[in-house]
Amino acid sequence: MYRPDEAGKPRPSQATHDHRAASERGSLLDLLSSDVQQAAPPVDRPASFQQRSQSSPDPAPLQSSAPQLRDSGYFPGLSDIGAIGVDDIIRWLRDGLFWIVVAVVLCTAAALAYAVTATPRYAVYTDIVVDPSNLNVVSDDVFTSNPQRDAQLLEVESKLRILTSRNVLSRVIEQLRLTEDPEFVKPSTFGSLKNLFSSKAEQRADNELAAMRALSERVEARREERSFVVVMKVWSEEAAKAVTLSNAIVAAFEQELFQSAAESAGRVAQNLNARLDELRHNVTAAERAVEDFRRKNGLQSTNDGQLVSNQLSNQLNTQVLDAQQRFIQAETRYRHMNDAIVQGRTASASEFESVNMTNLREQYNLLQQQIASMQRTYGERHPRLVSSRSERATLEAAMADEARRILERAKADMDREQQAFAALRAKASDEKSNVFADNEAQVQLRDLERDARAKAAIYETHLARAQQIAERQQIDTTNVRVISRALPPNSRSWPPRTLILLAGGAIFGLALGIGLAVTLGLWRFLRGRRPVAA
Incomplete structure (x- = not known):
């Protein structure tokens, strides 16, 4: 049958x-x-699918592979997968409505549970202008500024990296004592047991490492495009703590930049100070060589830098000229006196000047007046006239003796001036030879002095620069300015609001339920068989 x-x-x-x-x-x-x-047991197929299969022939590729697919009994419906339509999908969704509702409920409940139990995050933002050009406090600073824009952007990026560096974060951890904050150092299950076998230093190091990791995850920084503005984002579980962390990081960033510049300037000053000892020794040796050469050659300088021998030679030349003038004057005076004595003009010659000669001339002139008066009154042989003439002869002899004494004194003055002139001229001649020798020695002395001055100039330059850099360490020239400080946020940044989470959970559950219903329907379709004919 x-x-x-x-x-x-x-x-x-x-x-x-x-x-x-x-x-x-x-x-x-x-x-x-x-x-x-x-x-394989027989499985009934829907009448619609049977009718669709009888009315429309299968595509050529499926017909060619149908004999092989029908031989595979695990997915008997794989050969008819191209015949799936919208009605099949709607039927699968209707059959899987229970799973869709379950998925929506479960995802919504999970979103609600996450909204209630999730740790909130409060993010704050701080805008900082990092100008690559430092403040021009001193004319020749240790650090030079590059006017090229690419180099300036690289410098800003480097400072941006410093903002989130471990040095800055370590300052914040130490300042705010984050190693004692449970938000950053969360107690572990076996933490108490581990502390029994570790020292306090190891515990402190572990806490600092945990706080460093937690804080580094909470800090982000980026540079705005085509600007020197850096935006720093910091989040925390508390709004006030997020603001405190942001302000502390900015302060630590400024301190780190200042300390970095100060340490760099300190290294330069230290190197200069180490070089100063050698320069000081060189300057001392050069100046000592100058003084030893002066002492060895007897070169003495005045306040204006002139050699004493040159100055002495000039003075001797001046004295020689003065002595020569005095000798000439004394010789001229002596000759005039001698001529006056020879010519008998002792009474009237002006060269003979002395107190006795003046008295004798006054007596002689008075006696001459008396003799002239007597000659007019008395005769030539009057006794009084004879006595006056005899007295006049005595005065003339006394004036002649006085003139001879003055002449001898003038002769002595002339001889003395002549001797002085000769001595000064000889001394000036000797000193001139010394001047020539000193000038030759001064050539070498000037060479030594130039060397000493050059070394002293280098030493003074390094000394002034070292002192200037040492003072530069105390000056903060970093041009970093906060243009927008962090403000407490009005709402948390994560997780979103509960209503948004519930809506998202419901949408995700709906999509998951639909996917599950379609997957189950497709599975039944692939595992199904053609319906039995009546």
């Missing part, structure tokens, strides 16, 4: 023949497929 459900079954002889043929071909997969196909 023929049954409709036996139309798709192979007869025993046919199955045996197929099995033998498969054995002859040596394909184990074909053998397994035929066995599974014989053991």
Whole structure:
């Protein structure tokens, strides 16, 4: 008796023949497929699908592969997958409505639980202008500024990296004592047991490392495009703490920049000070060589830098000229006196000047007046006239003696001036030879002095620069300015509001439920069989 459900079954002889043929071909997969196909139970298919299959022929690719797919009994509906329509999907969604509702409820409940239990995050933002050009406090600073824009951007990026560096974060951790804050150092399950076997230094190091990791995760910084403005983001579980962290990081960043510049200037000053000892020794040795050369050659200088020998030679030349003038004057005076004595003009010559000569001349002139008066009154042989003439002769002899004494004194003055002139001229001649020797020695002395001055100038330059850099360490020239300080946020940045989380959970649950319903429907379709004919 023929049954409709036996139309798709192979007869025993046919199955045996197929099995033998498969054995002859040596394909184990074909053998397994035929066995599974014989053991597969019949599954009813929807009438709509049967009608669609009878009315429309399968595509050519599926027809070519249908015999092989029908032989595979695990997914008997894989050959008809191209015939899936919208009605099938709607039916799958209707059949999986329970799973859709369950997924929506579960995801919404999970979103609500996360909104209630999640740790809130409060983010604050700080805008900082990092100008690559430092403040021009001193004319020749240790650090030079590069006017090229690319170099300036690189410098800003470097300072941006310093903002989130470990040095800055370490300052914040130490200042705010974050190692004792449970938000940054969360107690572990085996923390108490671990502390029993570790020292306080190790515990402190572990806490600092944990706080460093937690704080580095909470800090972000970026530079605004085409500007020197850096935006720093800091979040924390408390709004006030986020603001405190932001302000502390900015302060630590400024301190780090200042300390970095101060340390760099300190290294330069230290190197200069180390060089100063050698320069000081060189200057001392050069100046000592100058003085030793002066002492060895007897070179003495005055306040204006002139050698004493030159000055003495000039003075001797001046004295020689003065002595020569005095000698000439004394010689001239002596000659005039001698001529006056020879000519008998001792009474009237002006060269003979002395107190006795003046008295004698006054007596002589008075006596001459008396003699002239007597000659007019008395005769030539009057006794009084004879006595006056005798007295006049005595005065003339006294004036002659006085003139001879003055002449001898003038002769002595002339000889003395002549000797002085000769001595000064000889001394000036000797000193001139010394001047020539000193001038030759001064050539070498000037060379030594130039060397000493050059070394002294280098030493003074380094000394002034070292002192200037040492003072530069105390001056903060970094041009960093906060243009927008962090303000307490009105709401948390994460997680979002509960309503948004619930809506998101519901949407995700709906999508998950729909995907699950479609997946289950597709699975049943692939595992299903054609319906049995009536």
